[in-house]
Amino acid sequence: MSWPTIKLEKRMPPPVWFQVLTPVIAVFISLLISAVFILILGKNPLIAFYYILKGSIGTWFAFKEMLVKAAPLILTGVAVAIAFIAKYWNIGAEGQLYAGALAATWIGMLNLPLPKPVYILLVITVGFIAGAIWSGIPGYLKAKLKVDDVVTTLLMNYIMIYTVSALLNGPWRNPVTMYPSSTPIAQNARFPIIIPRSRVHFGLIISLLAVLFMYFLVRKTKLGFEIRATGANPSAARFLGIDTIKSIIVISIISGGIAGLAGVGEVAGVHYHLISGLSPGYGYSGIIIAMLGRLNSIGVLLAAIYFAIIINGAQFMSITLNIPSYIATVIQGITLIVMLAMLLLFEYRIKIGRSK
Amino acid sequence: MEKEKIIEMRNIRKTFLNNVANNNINFVVYKGEIVSLLGENGAGKTTLMKILYGMYTKDSGEIFVNGRKVEINSPKDAIALGIGMVHQHFTLVRTLTVLENVILGLPSPKGINLDFDYARKRLEEIIQRYGLVVNPDAKIWQLSVGERQRVEIIKALYRNINVLILDEPTAVLTPQEVEELFKTLRIFKKEGKSIVFISHKLEEVMEISDRIVILRNGVVTGERRKEETNARELARLMVGREVIEVLREKTSVTKRSPLLKVKELKALNDKNLVALKGISFSVNKGEILGVAGVAGNGQRELEDVICGVRKPISGHIFLDNDEISGKSPKEIIRLGVGRIPEDRMESGLILDLPLYENLVIEFYDKPPFSKGMLIDYKNIKRFAQKLIKEYRIKTASIDVKTRTLSGGNLQKVILARVLSQSPKFIIASQPTRGLDVGAMEYIHEKLLEARNNGAGVLLISEDLHEVLNLSDRIMVMYEGEIMGIIDRSKEKVDIEELGLMMAGAKRRKVS
Numbered sequence: 001m002s003w004p005t006i007k008l009e010k011r012m013p014p015p016v017w018f019q020v021l022t023p024v025i026a027v028f029i030s031l032l033i034s035a036v037f038i039l040i041l042g043k044n045p046l047i048a049f050y051y052i053l054k055g056s057i058g059t060w061f062a063f064k065e066m067l068v069k070a071a072p073l074i075l076t077g078v079a080v081a082i083a084f085i086a087k088y089w090n091i092g093a094e095g096q097l098y099a100g101a102l103a104a105t106w107i108g109m110l111n112l113p114l115p116k117p118v119y120i121l122l123v124i125t126v127g128f129i130a131g132a133i134w135s136g137i138p139g140y141l142k143a144k145l146k147v148d149d150v151v152t153t154l155l156m157n158y159i160m161i162y163t164v165s166a167l168l169n170g171p172w173r174n175p176v177t178m179y180p181s182s183t184p185i186a187q188n189a190r191f192p193i194i195i196p197r198s199r200v201h202f203g204l205i206i207s208l209l210a211v212l213f214m215y216f217l218v219r220k221t222k223l224g225f226e227i228r229a230t231g232a233n234p235s236a237a238r239f240l241g242i243d244t245i246k247s248i249i250v251i252s253i254i255s256g257g258i259a260g261l262a263g264v265g266e267v268a269g270v271h272y273h274l275i276s277g278l279s280p281g282y283g284y285s286g287i288i289i290a291m292l293g294r295l296n297s298i299g300v301l302l303a304a305i306y307f308a309i310i311i312n313g314a315q316f317m318s319i320t321l322n323i324p325s326y327i328a329t330v331i332q333g334i335t336l337i338v339m340l341a342m343l344l345l346f347e348y349r350i351k352i353g354r355s356k
Numbered sequence: 357m358e359k360e361k362i363i364e365m366r367n368i369r370k371t372f373l374n375n376v377a378n379n380n381i382n383f384v385v386y387k388g389e390i391v392s393l394l395g396e397n398g399a400g401k402t403t404l405m406k407i408l409y410g411m412y413t414k415d416s417g418e419i420f421v422n423g424r425k426v427e428i429n430s431p432k433d434a435i436a437l438g439i440g441m442v443h444q445h446f447t448l449v450r451t452l453t454v455l456e457n458v459i460l461g462l463p464s465p466k467g468i469n470l471d472f473d474y475a476r477k478r479l480e481e482i483i484q485r486y487g488l489v490v491n492p493d494a495k496i497w498q499l500s501v502g503e504r505q506r507v508e509i510i511k512a513l514y515r516n517i518n519v520l521i522l523d524e525p526t527a528v529l530t531p532q533e534v535e536e537l538f539k540t541l542r543i544f545k546k547e548g549k550s551i552v553f554i555s556h557k558l559e560e561v562m563e564i565s566d567r568i569v570i571l572r573n574g575v576v577t578g579e580r581r582k583e584e585t586n587a588r589e590l591a592r593l594m595v596g597r598e599v600i601e602v603l604r605e606k607t608s609v610t611k612r613s614p615l616l617k618v619k620e621l622k623a624l625n626d627k628n629l630v631a632l633k634g635i636s637f638s639v640n641k642g643e644i645l646g647v648a649g650v651a652g653n654g655q656r657e658l659e660d661v662i663c664g665v666r667k668p669i670s671g672h673i674f675l676d677n678d679e680i681s682g683k684s685p686k687e688i689i690r691l692g693v694g695r696i697p698e699d700r701m702e703s704g705l706i707l708d709l710p711l712y713e714n715l716v717i718e719f720y721d722k723p724p725f726s727k728g729m730l731i732d733y734k735n736i737k738r739f740a741q742k743l744i745k746e747y748r749i750k751t752a753s754i755d756v757k758t759r760t761l762s763g764g765n766l767q768k769v770i771l772a773r774v775l776s777q778s779p780k781f782i783i784a785s786q787p788t789r790g791l792d793v794g795a796m797e798y799i800h801e802k803l804l805e806a807r808n809n810g811a812g813v814l815l816i817s818e819d820l821h822e823v824l825n826l827s828d829r830i831m832v833m834y835e836g837e838i839m840g841i842i843d844r845s846k847e848k849v850d851i852e853e854l855g856l857m858m859a860g861a862k863r864r865k866v867s
Contacts, residue, residue: 221729222721229717232708239665239695239703240717241686 008348022342023292023299027306030335037330041323048317048327055316056309062316064198068270070308072097072279074207075262076286077293077300078214079131083255085218085295086227087234088139088248092153093259094283095160096131100260102164103130104267105172105274108185119188123268124206124261131260132253134160139252143245157283165276172274182274191269203265208301210258215297217254227251259283280311281329288336291343307332360387361423362519362550363408363439368417370403375790377403379574380417385519385550390541392553392561394594395571396858397651397818401554402444404571405521409441410434440512441521444528446504450497454490455479458511482513486540501627502533509540520544521552526560527652528627538564556594556650558587558859572596591855595820614638615812616662616781621671621681623657631657633836634671639781639812644803646827647816649858654836655816656698659785662814663695664688665703675781689718694779694806696770698786698816704770707759711751712740714758715773739776747772748798764795771802782806785816800826824849832857840864 035045056066076093083090090096104127112119138152168180175183191202218224226247229237238244266278285307292306293299314328363385370378378400385391393401406412408419410428419426421437428434434441448457459475479492488506496504505525512520526534541551541564555561561568562582570578570593578593616639625631631654639645647655660666662673664685673681678691689695695718697703705714716725716736724735740754749768751761761769767787774782784803788796803826807813817823823830832839832854839857841864842849856862 220731220733222726222731223729225713225720225731229706229709229713233702233706236703236706239663239685239697240706241684241689242717243684243686 007351008344009351010347011349014346019294019346022346023294023303023339026292026335026339026342030331030338033334033338034327034331037327038323043321043323048321048323051317051320052310052313054313055320056313061198062312064195064200066305066308066312067195067204068199068201069312070305071201071203071207071265071269072262072282073285073289073304073307074301075203075210075265076259076282077289077304078207078210078297079255079257079259079262080286081290081293081295081297081300082214082217082227082251082258083135084290085231086248086251087231088142088252088255089150090135090138090153090252090255090259091150091287092135092138092156092256092283093262093286094279094281095153095157096134096256096259097263097266097279097283098157098160098164099134099256099263100127100131101263101267101274101278102160102167103127103260104189104264105182105185108189108268109183111186112189114188116188116192119186120191120202120268123185123189124264127260127264127267128257129260131263132257135256135259136249136253139249139256142252143248161276164274164278168274168276174273180276184273185268189268190272191265199270201265201269203261203269206261206265207304210261211297211301214300218297223247223250259286262286285311285332288332288339291339292335359389361385362387362421364420365404365408366418366420368404368407368419369415370400370407370412371415376574378407378414381571381574381576383569383576385552386567387550388545388548389566390545390551390553390564392555392565392568393571394555394558394561394568394590396556396594398573399571399594400574401571402523405441405523405552405554408434409439409521435512435515435517438516438518439521440515440517440519442505442508442512442523442525444523446508448496448504448507451495453493453495454499454507454510455492457496457507458492458514462515478514479510482510486513486543487536488540501528501629502530502536505529505537517549519550519552521554523554524556524652525553526555526557528629534560556859558590558594558856558861561590562587570594587856587859587861588852591859591861592852594859595851595855612640612643615641615676616814617672617674619672619674621658621661621668621673623661623666623668623671625654625657631836632661632668635833635836635838637831637838637841639814641812642807642810643828644807644813644815644826646823646830647814647833648820648823648830648854649818649833649839651818653833655785655833657836658833659698659783659816662688662693662783663697689777692777692780694774694777694782694811696767696774696782696784696787698789700766700770705758705766707757709758710755711744711758711761711769712737712754714769715740715743715754718773719777743772743776764791764798767791767795767799771799775802775806778809779806779811781812781814783814783816786818787815788817788819788822820854830854834858834860 038045038048055062057063076097079093080090104123107123107126114122134156138149138156141147141152142149168182172182174181193201194205226242229242230244230247234244262282267274271278289300289303289307293303310331311328315325318325318327361384365381365383368378368381381404383404395401403412407414408428410430410433419428426437449460455472455476458479459470464470465474476492483489488510490503490506505528525537529537544551553564565582568580568582568585568590569576570590572594618638619636620634621632622630622634623632649655657666661668661681664683668681671681672679675691675693680688680691680693701707706717716739720726720731724732726732737754744751744754747768749772750765787799803813815823815826828844830842830849834857853862
């Protein structure tokens with residue numbers, strides 16, 4: 001009796017231009033697959049895609065809303081991407097986002113007698129630190145004790161999400177409305193609106209700065225070189241004199257901090273108070289965005305915008321065509337799978353043969 | 357009475373890329389004998405046996421089992437023919453028990469239910485009969501290395517094998533465990549089973565074997581019955597006569613001053629066994645000290661400790677007056693040690709980074725390559741351009757992924773990086789393994805040049821030609837100890853003696 005065997009064989013990597021095209025191809029393939037689901041629902045996929053575009057960038061109003069959506073996605077995408085470069089598998093951007101939001105809300109609710117710029121800077125700083133701590137703990141555990149970071153970062157999401165939930169249903173519950181949401185933060189702690197008559201807030205500028213920061217970090221700094229070396233081959237990096245433990249701890253702190261900023265933006269720029277549904281999974285989307293963006297700063301920016309389009313557009317499309325808005329989540333998931341499969345096929349070819 | 361041939365391998369040939377591992381080898385196993393395959397690392401012993409066990413496919417040749425021509429395409433085929441093999445690296449599931457490991461992969465007589473009662477009975481029978489003491493219900497991770505090896509042997513016996521191949525079985529055992537293993541092997545023999553014993557240790561081979569087949573560089577260099585040979589002859593067959601001394605032109609060392617001093621150095625290997633048993637030696641300025649020895653006798657651990665990636669359990673290493681043992685790689689590099697590691701692909705280079713980064717990776721954080729937190733890539737690239745020209749590194753550009761370079765050029769990258777810092781002391785481990793003659797010559801030249809400029813070099817190599825070619829003194833390591841140091845300014849090298857020392861059969865007083 002013999003079964004056919006499926007083997008993966010290493011191959012030479014494809015040319016660079018093809019690698020740059022991959023995300024585009026991945027997006028295209030994932031849209032094709034998603035079209036099948038839309039067909040199953042009895043709707044015309046082309047019309048559906050048209051409404052997705054119309055509802056996200058088709059009007060000036062929609063475009064501005066898309067930018068509101070893009071801000072946290074860019075931040076979580078950058079946060080995850082710089083972590084992944086060092087092979088610190090930060091699946092915990094969601095929890096770090098909430099940590100940042102929680103800290104920002106706390107400072108914001110204190111109603112400190114501070115001028116607006118100072119108060120905002122304080123909220124940003126505290127939110128960054130909270131996210132940094134929440135990611136630094138698993139980062140430290142990984143670097144020092146080799147504790148599996150996928151497990152710790154993932155599980156720490158739940159600790160943070162339920163902590164927020166407990167606060168909102170307990171001490172922080174709004175005493176006026178009795179809803180599980182905090183009281184609003186101080187006026188001076190709120191981000192300014194940067195495009196008039198819209199919800200586009202200062203958080204978008206922070207997220208663009210984060211993209212610049214990532215480019216600069218990876219391409220120009222010692223730490224950037226150290227995390228690339230650590231990620232590419234940790235044991236060789238150690239042999240060659242790089243302090244891989246330090247690199248992982250430092251990048252875990254920065255990564256978590258940036259994810260925390262996404263939470264700060266949602267509280268100080270959009271909702272002005274803390275709610276338990278603050279993030280519809282921005283942290284998890286950040287993982288897909290980082291992969292789709294090929295851990296490259298500009299790539300992450302584009303991928304985040306693509307996701308903002310899909311998420312907002314699918315919302316509009318589902319209302320118009322009367323199909324579930326979960327189609328947005330489906331497209332995201334398929335995109336990740338297709339992207340991962342393509343990355344695998346870059347390095348390996350599949351060989352099907354008969355076992356001997 | 358003519359002895360019964362169980363296995364006959366005829367004209368076996370196997371190549372790996374351009375490397376001939378087995379060059380038309382003939383090998384026979386008779387019923388009820390212990391036959392040893394003796395040879396240095398890379399002689400082709402394991403390859404030959406992996407072909408017999410179905411793990412490698414031969415390029416050409418024939419295999420006969422009990423006089424019948426067979427094709428062995430997998431270990432499963434081999435086991436069906438009564439051939440079992442115990443590898444150097446065990447293939448046990450750590451979290452399962454001994455019993456579970458033994459029956460793993462076998463069809464059960466009860467269909468999908470495992471018949472543990474029957475298996476236990478048979479297992480205990482085997483344990484009893486051969487004195488292979490191990491608790492059937494112990495989990496593998498709880499067992500010592502010696503016990504794990506017994507489980508591997510039991511596994512083979514459970515599958516009713518007649519020929520048992522043991523690949524360097526004593527490498528991981530204590531002397532008492534070796535005695536027990538030998539007892540077990542003698543019981544096998546009495547029962548008419550045959551054993552193929554792969555080893556490079558002369559004493560053991562002389563103790564246990566009936567017949568010894570010696571391999572060197574993929575060919576059989578001799579076959580002797582135990583009674584008709586001695587350790588000296590075997591050593592010669594193993595190492596080879598044709599290793600002639602090719603002394604290069606060298607500026608002679610006028611006065612020796614010790615540069616690197618190793619004192620009572622003890623270190624463990626990855627399996628937590630003592631791999632360096634308190635060795636002491638020194639390397640002088642302007643000399644190459646070659647370390648000869650079969651791999652796995654502590655050379656790797658010595659390299660690791662000097663390079664800063666393995667902490668010794670005791671002892672010291674001084675470079676001039678600086679203690680370097682226990683220091684980090686970075687500190688050691690800064691103190692003037694140039695490191696050419698054995699594993700150039702996985703330690704010496706980060707293949708996925710661009711070439712220019714690999715050329716500075718050991719000192720990217722020093723000026724002029726960086727300022728404060730920033731890296732100055734302009735200076736790095738200028739430096740990299742200079743190095744690839746100076747060391748004739750063949751590459752499309754300095755921007756390519758390092759992975760795209762050929763083996764010889766990869767080694768040149770390491771060499772260029774190390775020598776560009778004019779190190780006081782260089783450790784080079786297997787610096788030319790797998791390289792073509794051109795690259796090899798070049799690297800030898802450069803090492804000699806460094807020596808002539810006053811650097812001390814510790815050259816660890818399995819290639820005796822290389823050691824003889826380059827070294828001012830030769831140090832032989834065996835089982836974590838120094839068997840002797842031959843000072844070539846005072847005496848000629850006696851190849852036979854060298855072979856005996858490498859195989860652990862002779863020891864000199866080390867002054």
